Amino acid sequence: MARTPDQQAAYERMMGDAQTVADQQARRNEGVEPDTDPAGPWVDIVFVDGDDYDAAVDAANDAGGSIDAVAEYLSQWDYGTETDDAHTRDTAPWGAADTLHPVTVDGLDYVLTVNHRIGYYSLNRRPLS
Secondary structure (H helix, E strand, O other): OOOOHHHHHHHHHHOOOHHHHHHHHHHHOOOOOOOOOOEEEEEEEEEEEHHHHHHHHHHHHHOOOOHHHHHHHHHHHOOOHHHHHHHEEEEOOOOOOOEEEEEEEOOEEEEEEEEOOOOEEEEEEOOOO
8 A cells, every 4th residue: 555645744754763662662561672673674564544544443443452453454465575675664664653562463573553643553574585
């Protein structure tokens, strides 16, 4: 799912100090450091907002309403190395206002970025190769 230029601009404005976010998440995980180091590379699996965000919320609620259910729903857009080739970036795509959730779906480690205030999810992972 491609972002419109306005969505991309809004997303880039949201990007802030990703290291601060990673540090906060690590503290929430009781000292267990998740792989949220903002240093690249990171792969953008999918970014959803608007009606697509609402659909992800509904699908997750239908599957129990957990963070894992959201990640599982969003992971359907991960096409492996094809996604790596098309959507790899040099730095982490999340910002200071985002909440990060390290999750595993079908053996792959992801970072689910959540911003309920603005209304979006983003699913990211490290490149496979």
